[in-house]
Amino acid sequence: MEKYLKPSVFILSSIPFLIIVYKIFFNQLGPEPVKEITHFTGEWTLIFICLTLAMRPLKRFTNLIIWMKFRRMLGLFVFFYSTAHLITYVGIDYRFDWQQIFNDVFKKKYVFIGFSAWLLLIPLTVTSSQKMMKLLKHNWKKIHKLIYVIAIFGSLHYIWLSKTIFFKPLIYMTIIALLLLIRVKKNNFNFLKN
Amino acid sequence: MKKIKYSEITPEKIYNNRRSFIKSIGIGASSVAMTSLTFAGNALSEEKNKNTSYKDITTYNNYYEFGTSKSDPYINSQNFKTKPWSISIEGEIENPINISMEEISEMFVSEERIYRLRCVEGWSMVIPWMGFSLSKLLSKVTLTSKAKYVEFESVYDPDQMKGQRYPVLNWPYKEGLRIDEALHPLTTVVTGLYNKKLPNQNGAPLRIFVPWKYGFKSAKAIVKIKLVEKMPTSSWMWASPREYGFYSNVNPNVDHPRWSQATERVIGNDIFAPRVKTLMFNGYEEEVASLYTGMNLKRYF
Numbered sequence: 001m002e003k004y005l006k007p008s009v010f011i012l013s014s015i016p017f018l019i020i021v022y023k024i025f026f027n028q029l030g031p032e033p034v035k036e037i038t039h040f041t042g043e044w045t046l047i048f049i050c051l052t053l054a055m056r057p058l059k060r061f062t063n064l065i066i067w068m069k070f071r072r073m074l075g076l077f078v079f080f081y082s083t084a085h086l087i088t089y090v091g092i093d094y095r096f097d098w099q100q101i102f103n104d105v106f107k108k109k110y111v112f113i114g115f116s117a118w119l120l121l122i123p124l125t126v127t128s129s130q131k132m133m134k135l136l137k138h139n140w141k142k143i144h145k146l147i148y149v150i151a152i153f154g155s156l157h158y159i160w161l162s163k164t165i166f167f168k169p170l171i172y173m174t175i176i177a178l179l180l181l182i183r184v185k186k187n188n189f190n191f192l193k194n
Numbered sequence: 195m196k197k198i199k200y201s202e203i204t205p206e207k208i209y210n211n212r213r214s215f216i217k218s219i220g221i222g223a224s225s226v227a228m229t230s231l232t233f234a235g236n237a238l239s240e241e242k243n244k245n246t247s248y249k250d251i252t253t254y255n256n257y258y259e260f261g262t263s264k265s266d267p268y269i270n271s272q273n274f275k276t277k278p279w280s281i282s283i284e285g286e287i288e289n290p291i292n293i294s295m296e297e298i299s300e301m302f303v304s305e306e307r308i309y310r311l312r313c314v315e316g317w318s319m320v321i322p323w324m325g326f327s328l329s330k331l332l333s334k335v336t337l338t339s340k341a342k343y344v345e346f347e348s349v350y351d352p353d354q355m356k357g358q359r360y361p362v363l364n365w366p367y368k369e370g371l372r373i374d375e376a377l378h379p380l381t382t383v384v385t386g387l388y389n390k391k392l393p394n395q396n397g398a399p400l401r402i403f404v405p406w407k408y409g410f411k412s413a414k415a416i417v418k419i420k421l422v423e424k425m426p427t428s429s430w431m432w433a434s435p436r437e438y439g440f441y442s443n444v445n446p447n448v449d450h451p452r453w454s455q456a457t458e459r460v461i462g463n464d465i466f467a468p469r470v471k472t473l474m475f476n477g478y479e480e481e482v483a484s485l486y487t488g489m490n491l492k493r494y495f
Contacts, residue, residue, distance in 0.1 A: 024465065031250040032317055033465045093459075095468055100456070108453055160452055163315060164433070166262050166362045 002066070009070050013077045016044045017084070034093050041085035046158065046172050048078040049151050053179040072128055075147070079125045082118050110160035117153035120146050148183075151176045245308065246319035248388050250462050255395050256313065257414060258362050259348070259355040266357070267395035274354050276399040276415075283334070285421035286341035291334065295399050301334075302326045304385045307403075312444045312476045314408035318458045323403055324386030329377045337373075337421060344376040345369070345426040346402055347418035363429045369413040370426035370440065371404065374485055380405050380478060406475040406482045408442045439495040443486070444476035448495050 020040050023029050029036040052074040059067040094101050104111040123143055126132070133140050155176045159169040257267035260274075277295070284290040304324040311319045332344075350366035352358040358365045375381060382403045385392055392398040397414025404411050410430055420426075430438035437451050446456045457469035475482050486494075 027464070029465070031254040031461045032459060033463075034459060035317070037465070092465055093469070100454070104454060107449075110452055164258075164262060164362055166360060 005066065006069060006073065009073060013048070013074065016040070016081070020084075034088070037088045038085065038093060041081050041088055042158070043168075045078055045081040045085055046154050046176075048074055048081055049147070049154055050172070050175050050179060052078055052147065053151060053176070057179065057182050075124065076128060078150075079121050082121060086115075086118055110157050113153045113160070114157040117150045117157065120150050120153070124150075148180060151180065244320060244462075245322055246462050251319060251321055251387065252393050252395060254461060256315075256409065257357075257395060257397070259357045259365075259367065259415075260395065261357050262362060270356060271394035274394040274398070276394065279399050279417075281400065281417055281419060283332075283419045283421075285345075286338045286423060287421050288336040288338060293334075298331075298383075298400070299385065302330055302383070306389065307382055309380075309382070309403065309405040310476050311403075311405070311409050312458060312472065314410055314438075314442070314450060314455075316453065316455070316458050317461055318470075318472075319461045322388055323382060323384045324389065324392075325382040325384040325403065327379045328381045328383050328402065329379060331383055331419075332377065335421075340423040341421035342373055343422050343425055344371050344373060345418075345420040345422050346371075346413040346416050347420065348413050349415045349417045364432040365429075367413060367429045368426065369402070369411055369428045370422075371411075372425075372485075373421075375404070375482075378482060378485065380481055406444060406478040408444060410438070411442050441486075441491075441494050443482075443491065443495075444472060445474060445491055445495070446472040447474075448492050 020037060024033075024037070027033075052071060055067040055071040055074065059065060090096060090101060094104075105115050106112065124146055127136060127140060127143055136143065155169075155173045158172055159165055162169045165173075253268045254264050255267040256264065257271070260267040260270040280292050280294040281298070282290065282292045304326055306322055307325055308320060308322045311321055346369045348367035348369075349355075350358065352365075371381065382405075384397065384401045384403045385399070387393060387396055392401070397412075400416055401414040402412050402416060411428075425440055428438070428440065430442075431440060444455075449455050455472055458472045459469055460467065473479070
């Protein structure tokens with residue numbers, strides 16, 4: 001039974017990608033198709049960030065180790081969807097108009113922080129394998145704490161690009177804040193015990 | 195049968211241009227300033243001139259009173275009651291009046307007015323409105339010398355408008371224009387769309403449309419027009435004064451602090467269509483630039 005779990009998570013995680021591919025080919029993207037692809041891939045990046053961050057708390061609350069087995073795959077899906085998001089922005093929306101893109105990256109804080117978050121995902125992706133984990137030993141954990149920074153950047157990216165924080169940017173901010181606060185509390189606990 | 199040479203047949207492109215020329219003559223009859231619209235329009239690409247579909251205009255809306263998502267207004271506004279409805283014109287005038295929708299449609303003839311709409315978010319439409327110049331409505335009242343600005347107030351009805359139950363904006367929605375902007379012939383009182391009654395999600399029964407300003411400047415479902423001496427504070431100025439100025443003229447050279455305004459996406463185009471360059475005053479430079487002579491548009495954004 002357990003051996004089917006990981007492939008199932010993989011298939012489930014691919015569904016959003018299949019949906020957007022279907023929508024592109026069958027013209028189901030609505031009045032502003034490019035924005036729809038951009039928002040769709042962006043939102044799923046945020047969802048996978050939340051899912052990745054949720055695995056450790058889930059393990060703690062359910063006392064089931066199984067959650068930790070999905071974490072790497074979910075993290076890689078963060079990279080996958082964020083890369084699709086970036087390609088949409090650079091290739092489809094701005095059609096490799098580098099001048100405009102560089103202008104945006106350096107002058108517009110939401111683009112800057114979004115791009116920074118993507119750059120920070122690269123070391124996490126590169127060091128995600130079992131091999132790298134062994135190679136880097138305790139440094140691996142340090143590097144992978146970057147996901148907290150990435151989550152905050154991702155949330156700010158959404159808030160800053162929206163005309164108003166109501167309601168979706170606020171919802172993602174709250175979820176990410178809660179997922180991070182759970183960890184702070186736990187660490188404080190350890191600190192008190194010591 | 196007389197044979198028509200191929201060269202005699204009007205190419206579709208020219209035919210369409212002629213059609214739009216004829217249409218704007220119709221508009222122009224009401225004001226001389228507007229005939230020049232055609233020429234400003236012809237300079238634009240074909241894509242940019244094509245009317246946005248009725249479906250897109252009526253299902254892709256920013257109308258936070260009915261929800262913050264683009265699809266919300268269509269879904270949440272269908273049962274909105276627009277009868278009875280009246281508008282009060284008050285403030286710095288000698289004869290405050292309260293005028294019903296019935297009286298308005300009796301008094302003023304609505305004509306087709308095809309204008310571009312540029313949203314501050316970076317997308318645009320071409321909309322065949324039905325309406326008449328606001329100056330005609332304001333000619334029914336006598337302004338005092340203190341009437342320097344116009345404030346528009348939209349309806350406040352959280353029972354019917356669920357977006358108003360949350361502090362998304364400072365309700366009721368308020369917008370404003372300088373008096374010369376308000377009296378400009380392009381400033382329109384909108385009563386319809388595509389030759390039909392104005393749909394609820396587009397601001398029924400009566401809204402303002404100011405073609406050279408970002409879309410949010412055009413208040414929907416208005417109940418009050420107030421002439422005032424001091425520059426009014428609009429809802430968006432309340433929300434973020436650094437980002438939304440009183441003027442909010444479409445200007446590709448003045449960015450929103452958080453995003454660029456240099457280009458826009460035309461609604462209804464497929465994913466292969468490129469962004470198009472945003473035009474100064476949304477392409478109405480010839481008609482309205484004189485309102486801002488000598489003004490620093492970066493400062494007064």
